[in-house]
Amino acid sequence: xxxxxxxxxxxxxxxxxxxxxxxxxxxxxxxxxxxxxxxxxxxxxxxxxxxxxxxxxxxxxxxxxxxxxxxxxxxxxxxxxxxxxxxxxxxxxxxxxxxxxxxxxxxxxxxxxxxxxxxxxxxxxxxxxxxxxxxxxxxxxxxxxxxxxxxxxxxxxxxxxxxxxxxxxxxxxxxxxxxxxxxxxxxxxxxxxxxxxxxxxxxxxxxxxxxxxxxxxxxxxxxxxxxxxxxxxxxxxxxxxxxxxxxxxx
Ligand SMILES: [Zn+2]
Ligand SMILES: [Zn+2]
Numbered sequence: 001x002x003x004x005x006x007x008x009x010x011x012x013x014x015x016x017x018x019x020x021x022x023x024x025x026x027x028x029x030x031x032x033x034x035x036x037x038x039x040x041x042x043x044x045x046x047x048x049x050x051x052x053x054x055x056x057x058x059x060x061x062x063x064x065x066x067x068x069x070x071x072x073x074x075x076x077x078x079x080x081x082x083x084x085x086x087x088x089x090x091x092x093x094x095x096x097x098x099x100x101x102x103x104x105x106x107x108x109x110x111x112x113x114x115x116x117x118x119x120x121x122x123x124x125x126x127x128x129x130x131x132x133x134x135x136x137x138x139x140x141x142x143x144x145x146x147x148x149x150x151x152x153x154x155x156x157x158x159x160x161x162x163x164x165x166x167x168x169x170x171x172x173x174x175x176x177x178x179x180x181x182x183x184x185x186x187x188x189x190x191x192x193x194x195x196x197x198x199x200x201x202x203x204x205x206x207x208x209x210x211x212x213x214x215x216x217x218x219x220x221x222x223x224x225x226x227x228x229x230x231x232x233x234x235x236x237x238x239x240x241x242x243x244x245x246x247x248x249x250x
Contacts, residue, residue: 072204104133164190199233
């Protein structure tokens, strides 16, 4: 399994605001598959998936696909997202997908004043299972984004066999992004499903608050039945024909 001496501050490191990650345990990709320091490792989790229950089906209600209906959504800047990114990421992920392993990437870009533009798909070093993906060596990611003055606008990952939805793990991961930048969005690519991609954000309120306040430590768990997340591509994320740079750090 994955080992590193210290991980508590890396979310802050990545987003350059170390004070912003207080007590919630779900800040980063790898928080979901790493045991907390004070607890024994859930050894069965990564090594013997047959010993844990199968992932729950999507429990969260998906808000009406109109986007832009919660108070924060109406204030969001537009984010332009290159159409190419979907197929190219799916293609990069195909080797992992064939092995029933997820792949994850970061969507980086620029603030163009009135709007954000995704310019770069960064594939970090990572390790994954059939339903989780975790970044390794995030300092390389930080170095890259700083050198290039790029902003983390979102993240993208595959569901090798499952449909296109936000799992509870995904929701917790995404809450870390969205609390840092309200425009942050999550792309899920589900090559074996229809639809084969989705672009999501947490409703704000109540989704973002619900997830940030959730203290459940099990990786997969249900949330209260309220509209937790919604489509963002019918809201502030606009898919456009734009150039895309791909950088693979693996
Ligand atoms: Zn997922
Ligand atoms: Zn939760």
